[in-house]
Amino acid sequence: MLPALKISGLTKTYKGGFQALKGIDLTVQQGDFFALLGPNGAGKSTTIGIITSLVNKTAGSVAVFGHDIDQELEAAKSFIGLVPQEFNFNQFEPLMKILVNQAGYYGVERKLAVERAEKYLKQLDLWEKRNDAARMLSGGMKRRLMIARALMHEPKMLILDEPTAGVDIELRRSMWGFLRELNQQGITIILTTHYLEEAEMLCRNIAIIDSGIIVENTDMKSLLAKLDVETFVFDLKPNSAPKALDNLSSRVIDDHTLEVDVNKSQTINAIFIELNKQGLEVLSMRNKSNRLEELFVSLVGSGQASVDSAVKE
Amino acid sequence: MASSRNFIALKSILNKEIQRFMRIWIQTLVPPAITISLYFVIFGSLIGSRIGEMGGFDYMSFIVPGLIMMSVITNSYSNVASSFFSAKWQRNVEEMLVAPVPNWVIVAGYVGGGMARGMLVGGIVTIVAMFFVDIQIHNIWVIITTVALTSATFALGGLINAIFAGSFDDISIIPTFILTPLTYLGGVFYSISLLPEFWQGVSQINPIVYMVNAFRYGFLGISDVSLTLSFAVLGVFIVSLYTIAMVLITKGIGLRS
Numbered sequence: 001m002l003p004a005l006k007i008s009g010l011t012k013t014y015k016g017g018f019q020a021l022k023g024i025d026l027t028v029q030q031g032d033f034f035a036l037l038g039p040n041g042a043g044k045s046t047t048i049g050i051i052t053s054l055v056n057k058t059a060g061s062v063a064v065f066g067h068d069i070d071q072e073l074e075a076a077k078s079f080i081g082l083v084p085q086e087f088n089f090n091q092f093e094p095l096m097k098i099l100v101n102q103a104g105y106y107g108v109e110r111k112l113a114v115e116r117a118e119k120y121l122k123q124l125d126l127w128e129k130r131n132d133a134a135r136m137l138s139g140g141m142k143r144r145l146m147i148a149r150a151l152m153h154e155p156k157m158l159i160l161d162e163p164t165a166g167v168d169i170e171l172r173r174s175m176w177g178f179l180r181e182l183n184q185q186g187i188t189i190i191l192t193t194h195y196l197e198e199a200e201m202l203c204r205n206i207a208i209i210d211s212g213i214i215v216e217n218t219d220m221k222s223l224l225a226k227l228d229v230e231t232f233v234f235d236l237k238p239n240s241a242p243k244a245l246d247n248l249s250s251r252v253i254d255d256h257t258l259e260v261d262v263n264k265s266q267t268i269n270a271i272f273i274e275l276n277k278q279g280l281e282v283l284s285m286r287n288k289s290n291r292l293e294e295l296f297v298s299l300v301g302s303g304q305a306s307v308d309s310a311v312k313e
Numbered sequence: 314m315a316s317s318r319n320f321i322a323l324k325s326i327l328n329k330e331i332q333r334f335m336r337i338w339i340q341t342l343v344p345p346a347i348t349i350s351l352y353f354v355i356f357g358s359l360i361g362s363r364i365g366e367m368g369g370f371d372y373m374s375f376i377v378p379g380l381i382m383m384s385v386i387t388n389s390y391s392n393v394a395s396s397f398f399s400a401k402w403q404r405n406v407e408e409m410l411v412a413p414v415p416n417w418v419i420v421a422g423y424v425g426g427g428m429a430r431g432m433l434v435g436g437i438v439t440i441v442a443m444f445f446v447d448i449q450i451h452n453i454w455v456i457i458t459t460v461a462l463t464s465a466t467f468a469l470g471g472l473i474n475a476i477f478a479g480s481f482d483d484i485s486i487i488p489t490f491i492l493t494p495l496t497y498l499g500g501v502f503y504s505i506s507l508l509p510e511f512w513q514g515v516s517q518i519n520p521i522v523y524m525v526n527a528f529r530y531g532f533l534g535i536s537d538v539s540l541t542l543s544f545a546v547l548g549v550f551i552v553s554l555y556t557i558a559m560v561l562i563t564k565g566i567g568l569r570s
Contacts, residue, residue, distance in 0.1 A: 104325025
């Protein structure tokens with residue numbers, strides 16, 4: 001089976017001499033949910049720009065479902081749906097027109113385009129806003145509009161450049177669900193993001209790019225297996241006055257909270273042995289990551305409490 | 314398959330462009346009607362009655378074709394210049410660039426939009442003119458051909474201007490400093506045969522002279538220049554400007570980094 005995307009020796013040098021890509025190779029298989037991660041300025045958006053023909057490459061080749069962008073650009077383009085990082089729709093046009101026009105650029109008949117626009121606007125909870133000018137939407141709605149727009153020609157590969165940047169937790173999670181459904185339907189998804197949790201939860205394979213070079217390209221499980229430190233938070237009885245634990249990397253947060261980093265080579269038992277030595281009594285213990293996010297989603301999602309009370313918690 | 318896709322894409326761009334200027338009709342369709350009414354009142358009724366005949370016609374009848382053509386030129390140019398630059402500025406031009414839309418379809422869509430506005434405004438101005446003068450028609454096909462080719466020429470010019478423009482100021486420089494002087498000196502208000510020989514020669518390098526005169530021939534049957542030469546000038550301009558626009562878009566000048 002042809003790969004959804006095959007990049008070979010891709011380089012990009014901008015006017016002025018800045019080399020954004022230094023000969024990257026990348027293959028994304030059909031049906032994959034692929035993360036392209038990297039710090040700001042690493043070359044992620046340049047890579048996406050070249051794939052979607054918004055940036056001219058300096059050298060190398062890009063093939064989308066076997067169609068080389070140098071020889072069969074229009075065929076390659078027809079497979080791709082792009083959700084860019086910046087809002088790039090006409091702010092003065094109503095949502096429905098933006099979507100129907102976009103479908104038209106891909107040769108989708110108006111009647112079918114209207115049906116699809118209705119489907120995606122409803123799925124992405126934008127139907128009520130269909131006749132509003134795009135500038136009237138909130139940031140999260142604008143992000144969803146760009147996803148709907150990218151799907152109007154029913155692409156086989158969806159590229160999302162930081163689709164959840166600036167989006168609140170609840171909405172981010174609903175977008176994750178939507179993207180998972182698309183992937184389950186067979187759409188290959190390539191995602192760039194700054195939220196590592198997002199990549200971890202969604203993607204099966206991952207490439208990390210830094211200074212225009214791919215420094216890691218593997219499956220998510222193998223990458224996570226490389227993580228050798230996990231941090232645990234221990235809530236102790238009030239006024240316990242803990243001290244840093246011997247033989248372990250730990251930090252005293254306050255008189256009843258202790259954080260401990262645990263290496264893969266260590267057991268959690270070792271922590272309790274040290275805690276016992278100090279005579280400290282543990283009320284509860286939890287993994288440090290994403291505590292606030294979990295709390296926020298559970299409160300807001302259930303409608304039991306307001307955002308304010310969640311934050312106060 | 315590809316031709317059907319291209320046709321739908323062209324229709325989409327055209328619809329978008331026409332809906333854009335119709336949505337803001339107070340900015341796009343009303344001002345030319347008011348401006349041209351003032352021209353008719355001042356140059357036609359007030360001053361024109363003292364000028365007498367020109368080219369065998371009363372002054373008001375003589376300036377009508379030129380004034381219509383002036384509106385067509387200005388509107389077809391500014392429509393594409395502002396619409397395409399705005400699409401660049403808001404980055405929604407990327408909607409077309411990422412889609413399998415051939416460059417000629419993008420050019421044809423925007424130029425078609427500019428022509429539609431130019432010709433619609435031309436029609437409105439013609440209707441306004443009918444309140445001031447009895448419009449004569451010598452050859453309707455010359456009128457239609459001239460207005461279509463002229464609006465296409467200036468729509469292409471507006472597109473090239475927008476491709477190079479880096480700010481909104483850049484799309485007003487050419488209309489202000491080049492188009493307006495060329496139009497006023499292009500025989501809208503006078504026959505170039507009235508000019509001294511030297512200035513008659515200079516006028517002949519002004520392409521708008523050929524457009525205005527061909528258009529005037531369609532209405533009144535008189536022209537300072539040959540009709541064949543006028544169409545040849547229009548043809549050369551269209552082919553040249555289209556080629557330039559295609560090269561710029563294909564290379565991605567001002568569009569791709």
